[in-house]
Amino acid sequence: MxxxxxxxxxxxxxTRALADISLAVNAGEILAIVGxxxxxxxxxxxxxxGLEAPxxxxxxxxxxxxxAPHPAVGLVxxxxxxxxxxxxxxxxxxxLAALAPQDRAAKVDAALTRVGLADYAGRWPRELSGGQAQxxxxxxxxxxxxxxxxxxxxxxxxxxxxxxxxxxxxxxLWADTRPTLVLVTHDIEEALVLADRVMVMxxxxxxxxxxxxxxxxxxxxxxxxxxxxxxxxLLADLGRAGAYRSGExxxxxxxx
Amino acid sequence: xxxxxxxxxxEPAALDTAAAPPARPFRWRFLLxxxxxxxxxxxxxxxxxxxxxxxxxxxxxSRILATLADxxxxxxxxxxxxxxxxxxxxxxxxxxxxxxxxGALAGASGLWRALLDPTLQGLRAIPSIAWxxxxxxxxxxxEASKIALIAVGVSFPVYLGTLGAILSIDRKIIExxxxxxxxxxxxxxxxxxxxxxxxxxxxxxxxxxxxWMFVVAAEFMGASxxxxxxxxxxxxxxxxxxxxxxxxxxxxxxxxxxxILVALTAPLLRWQDVASRS
Numbered sequence: 282m283x284x285x286x287x288x289x290x291x292x293x294x295x296t297r298a299l300a301d302i303s304l305a306v307n308a309g310e311i312l313a314i315v316g317x318x319x320x321x322x323x324x325x326x327x328x329x330x331g332l333e334a335p336x337x338x339x340x341x342x343x344x345x346x347x348x349a350p351h352p353a354v355g356l357v358x359x360x361x362x363x364x365x366x367x368x369x370x371x372x373x374x375x376x377l378a379a380l381a382p383q384d385r386a387a388k389v390d391a392a393l394t395r396v397g398l399a400d401y402a403g404r405w406p407r408e409l410s411g412g413q414a415q416x417x418x419x420x421x422x423x424x425x426x427x428x429x430x431x432x433x434x435x436x437x438x439x440x441x442x443x444x445x446x447x448x449x450x451x452x453x454l455w456a457d458t459r460p461t462l463v464l465v466t467h468d469i470e471e472a473l474v475l476a477d478r479v480m481v482m483x484x485x486x487x488x489x490x491x492x493x494x495x496x497x498x499x500x501x502x503x504x505x506x507x508x509x510x511x512x513x514x515l516l517a518d519l520g521r522a523g524a525y526r527s528g529e530x531x532x533x534x535x536x537x
Numbered sequence: 538x539x540x541x542x543x544x545x546x547x548e549p550a551a552l553d554t555a556a557a558p559p560a561r562p563f564r565w566r567f568l569l570x571x572x573x574x575x576x577x578x579x580x581x582x583x584x585x586x587x588x589x590x591x592x593x594x595x596x597x598x599s600r601i602l603a604t605l606a607d608x609x610x611x612x613x614x615x616x617x618x619x620x621x622x623x624x625x626x627x628x629x630x631x632x633x634x635x636x637x638x639x640g641a642l643a644g645a646s647g648l649w650r651a652l653l654d655p656t657l658q659g660l661r662a663i664p665s666i667a668w669x670x671x672x673x674x675x676x677x678x679x680e681a682s683k684i685a686l687i688a689v690g691v692s693f694p695v696y697l698g699t700l701g702a703i704l705s706i707d708r709k710i711i712e713x714x715x716x717x718x719x720x721x722x723x724x725x726x727x728x729x730x731x732x733x734x735x736x737x738x739x740x741x742x743x744x745x746x747x748x749w750m751f752v753v754a755a756e757f758m759g760a761s762x763x764x765x766x767x768x769x770x771x772x773x774x775x776x777x778x779x780x781x782x783x784x785x786x787x788x789x790x791x792x793x794x795x796x797i798l799v800a801l802t803a804p805l806l807r808w809q810d811v812a813s814r815s
Contacts, residue, residue: 364713367808375717
């Protein structure tokens with residue numbers, strides 16, 4: 282379980298990125314975080330990953346405090362951030378330096394098979410497409426079997442088809458070991474397709490504006506009436522949280 | 538807005554995907570690069586032989602080759618080349634060591650950078666040849682002053698390259714290292730060194746180029762052997778063929794040492810090849 286207790290983050294320049302956030306994500310739950318830019322959703326993820334320390338409050342995973350990057354917590358960035366001087370296999374096995382070579386190779390192979398890139402082990406990152414590179418990044422984060430996997434807008438740089446493909450793929454991967462997933466996203470459909478709960482944040486300072494619980498079992502039909510209702514609900518929540526300016530009925534085209 | 542007409546959507550005309558890409562013709566184009574130098578050499582040779590030109594101050598290729606052969610036969614050429622190579626080697630090694638150490642220090646922390654960089658940039662602004670009289674006073678007219686001059690010339694581009702490479706490491710890549718709980722030497726060894734390497738190799742190559750430049754200056758300041766000595770000797774005794782021979786040997790040695798440097802570092806930079814291949 283990932284828990285944030287009264288967490289605040291203020292940067293040296295005075296920006297209050299997060300103010301008094303308390304949040305518990307259950308083991309095996311998928312939580313999506315949405316909100317306008319500057320609402321602190323990426324900061325929240327960086328705190329959970331141990332890349333930054335909160336100014337007040339604390340972050341815990343299964344009761345253990347997270348003060349620095351922790352082996353039980355994996356992070357996938359918006360960009361694949363593969364190391365260009367390592368092959369695909371080298372990148373996936375990067376965090377497994379402590380293992381014996383044959384154990385590492387077996388784990389890397391298994392992870393690449395899971396993301397469907399077993400044949401790409403010897404390729405260089407430059408030879409991959411955007412979607413393939415992000416799948417390698419997923420494999421790199423999953424290979425150590427983290428209990429919590431944090432994803433920071435992981436598919437936002439990909440084209441629409443690849444994005445939908447990877448969303449489905451992420452669900453398959455999650456179903457294998459059921460880690461706790463926390464997904465920061467700009468994409469409302471992505472949040473509604475994947476998450477058990479969608480947390481809406483508001484900015485200045487970053488706070489929780491509301492949480493939408495989704496009961497529909499996965500996989501979810503993007504065309505169904507339920508999905509459409511949830512989408513309207515979430516857009517309304519986001520509008521109230523000031524994520525975008527909206528008239529009564531007129532959503533900005535970009536949000537839909 | 539014009540409504541999109543569905544009727545317009547049709548099967549694309551059969552694309553000729555089966556046709557093999559045209560076989561790449563043998564590239565003759567690189568031969569074009571030889572046309573000017575060889576053409577000029579042949580023309581000059583012809584002009585001198587036919588008596589149109591005198592060729593005393595600008596000897597024809599055949600006389601230069603004969604001079605080179607003479608120098609090589611007597612063992613002189615090897616002797617001079619060896620002396621020059623030893624100086625470049627020693628000066629390059631010292632200059633790389635100093636430039637790398639200073640660049641790494643200045644790149645490692647802002648404090649060190651604030652302390653070192655202004656002074657080094659100031660020293661860099663001095664034309665390195667201006668050190669010659671001082672080095673001769675300090676270190677004498679023999680090897681030490683020559684090697685010091687070369688080392689100074691080499692160290693600045695290596696310093697700048699090292700510092701620039703460290704400063705340009707993508708913070709996002711460093712974060713990847715942090716996520717995998719690397720710090721200190723492990724972070725340096727597994728993330729920073731490989732990230733810096735391509736820039737560093739370029740810095741080494743420009744350092745080596747400057748090393749060859751400064752060895753000539755060093756040998757001008759009074760040497761009894763070395764390719765630079767051959768140049769001075771050729772000027773004083775009026776032997777233009779010897780001067781041009783020495784210049785040609787400089788060109789060849791410079792190219793060979795650069796190629797060796799590239800070949801030595803190539804295995805470490807294999808991942809970069811991908812970009813140029815695709």
